[in-house]
Amino acid sequence: MSEIMLQQTPVSRVAPIWELWVQRWPVPSAMAASSQAEVLRAWGKLGYPRRALRLHECAGVLAAEHGDVVPTDVEVLLGLPGIGAYTARAVACFAYGQRVPVVDTNVRRVVARAVHGSAEAGNPSTTRDLADVAALLPRDRARAAQYSAALMELGATVCTARNPKCSICPLTTCAWVAAGRPAYDGPARTVQKFAGTDRQVRGRLMDVLRESSSPVERARLDVVWLQDPAQRDRALDSLLVDGLVEQTENGLFALAGEVSADSR
Template identity: 50%
Template structure:
């Protein structure tokens, strides 16, 4: 029996993906926020700093700190030569200040091992201190225009709703989510970069976790979650507590150390409101900015063991240093 191979059958699913790619990328061209680390003249260093600052921190809080950092440390070697104390102090109130020390270590590695230039190879980015899989992929894509799947919380949420019909992704990144992100990535390199940017922005502005604005979504008609009637999430993550936690106490301790130019006696940091006034008198009158920080710390309803634990954690993480005179930022 004679047979001849006809033209390869078109993949309907691929056509759907291409239509979604176009719609989301076109939406991004109209709706994207004007952020300095997206500007045509942005440098790989500016992208790297923004990516680390944006981890678990909203853009509105990052912008002023990022701008100050870029004025103070416009190149990796500038940050590499700064003291850890200056770096932690400049991190201000972005939260999770260990990120500042990791960025400082990454800058030193860039200076010492890469001639002061952020490396473009994904494997070299991943080898920098404190740089994980997400950040390495994001810098490779957004700074160097390479083809990698970037998988952050926003992208995971959009793809979960759009393609699996789930209201929210799993609490932790799964292998299935990573495979889906890679399968959805356009083969064309410039289009893959645009897709990563656009789908991330869609999750940040429209397909949000709490109140998605589905009426504004450019791919609403293709969304499996909308087609299923927008069912509620099976496992709603609880909002992370702050008041009364070790994180709150650590933050109050860090506020005092950032404001202080001299070591702060341990007794002052561990005092409670009942003994604070007497201790402050014994140790002289610190600058008002330090007094304000101590007052806020003393007012916390934190037991002695929690204050001790929070302070020990800062020392263990390298965010504080102790000397005979007391505690200060790392030197």
């Protein structure tokens, strides 16, 4: 749950929501018994709400096929709804102490500097990044899990993107420092903006539906983004296609799973 919530979302935003979710749904079957609408409403403003639907779907599979227990094996984890390469390995490593490479932005930066002598890692490559980290892991399983956590923490607190604290770094050798800390000269990193994007419009539409206890008229959605009706329509259509929003036969809109058979 926490790993999925933390995808592209800072800990400060995730922590209070995660605590509420753990209390409300301590086991997968508890979440599976809730509706999609309940889960989407509890997701609040974390963003990328499809993650909430995948968590709900994943909970159903865990309850029905895995005895309400999250698997330990990476390949089995990868077969669960919404679980990708990073999340599967993070769960296997941090929850179960498996010897598997776990690669996030912070780890990629540490490896880029310490091993390859580059100020930044550039754009990600799952195959290359996993191979880089796998080559560094200690053979001992317990030490490997600790090492993975340490790499991540090192990148988050010491080997930071801006103003790295090289003077207190515990690494005795670093190719980047040895080379004189050269500036990054690789391809520009892609940066996602938010203001004015379809993501922002989708979020505002979802806010209206989360705050309503019943299906709403189209007019209540239209007023959230008057500056570009075409963009608003596109955003609403994408929410319908993604299964986050449903429409009744009489043209009202609601969160997924909230439209009863009678209202249709």
